[in-house]
Amino acid sequence: MYEIIGVQFQEAGKKEYFSPNGIRFKENDLVVVESKRGMELGRVKLTNRHVGKDDVVLPLKEVLRLATDDDIEKYQSNLNDAEEALNLCKEMVAAHELNMRLVNCEYTLDKSKVIFNFTADDRIDFRNLVKSLAYELKTRIELRQIGVRDEAKLLGGIGPCGRSLCCSTFLGDFEPVSIKMAKDQNLSLNPSKISGACGRLMCCLKYENDYYEEVRNELPDVGTAVVTPEGDGKVVGLNILDVTMQIKVKGFEQLFDYKLDELLEVHS
Structure with missing residues (x-):
């Protein structure tokens, strides 16, 4: 142990x-x-x-x-120095005409190294930039290329729901999110409706996905023939949250809502 x-x-x-x-x-x-x-x-x-x-x-x-108090004071001082270093780096990026977007800058506590996080569409040759930064800042330089989801996590912001981004407030790790999750939850597949501030699929699509998968496995598929107390019918829709089905019954214009245990028979 x-x-x-x-x-x-x-x-x-x-x-x-x-x-x-x-x-x-x-x-x-x-x-x-x-x-x-x-x-x-x-x-x-x-x-x-x-x-x-x-x-x-x-x-x-x-x-x-x-x-110690000295450590905390040094940490706060490093935050101010990091902001100055970030502004310096932005000027040098422009001077070197590099197609990269700086996200933030961090000093290690002992200032033995300064880390710049950035995003870019392609690989960047930043060797000359590193030399220039090392000359000005007199410390080791590390440039780290991160993804757009990591950028949103570092910068924070407000999501489509009106709350602070999940990734910047409580999510420790990113979990895989797929378009299938949106389809399973009958959500609009309009990218603007299901994308977060980072431009990727919203992390919250994952939250209820397990429940939707569990209920879908319990309920018959759309199109399944069933027997109801009103007669033979066919499943035409599913309401996952209520765990009910919409069923079109022969001889009736309106649709009926049934729970699984209310059906007399389900044909496979």
């Missing part, structure tokens, strides 16, 4: 796991760790617990320390 804590570096970001190094932490404690990006300040989102070997990626890095 291994003792771990889960640390988050960005709001709604993915949790990373570290050895607590014998320290008992509380939720929302600020800690300093050596992550894959470098020395960072993060927030404890999963307190001390033991997990099996198969549940962690070894070797586990240890928490360096509980964040």
Whole structure:
């Protein structure tokens, strides 16, 4: 068994796991760790617990320390310096005539490295840009190309529902979303209706998908012949939320709504 804590570096970001190094932490404690990006300040989102070997990626890095006032002050100072570095990088991108969109900039806590996240339609040769940035900023430079969903997560915004984007508020990981999910939920396939701020299919299409799949497996398909208390009929529509079917019965103009247990017979 291994003792771990889960640390988050960005709001709604993915949790990373570290050895607590014998320290008992509380939720929302600020800690300093050596992550894959470098020395960072993060927030404890999963307190001390033991997990099996198969549940962690070894070797586990240890928490360096509980964040001090100096660490927090340095972190805040780095945020201001990162904004200046981002503006500088934007000027250099324009000067080098690179077709890339800068999203944000982050310094590691010890300022040994500065990370620029960007989006681009194609691969970018930014070697000269890196040289120029390293000369001006006097530190290691990392340029990371990210996708449009990651961009929306970092920048935040308001979704079509009028609420803050799910990805920037509580979604830790992106789950695959397909157009089939929209079809199964009888949603309009107009891209403007089912696309989020990132231009991709909305993450919320996934939320009710399991329920729709479960109910669809219980109900007969549209076109199935059935026997109702009113006579023979055919399924012409499904109401997944009510778990009912619309049935056209021979000899009647109107449609009837039935639950599955109200039918006398369902023909396969």
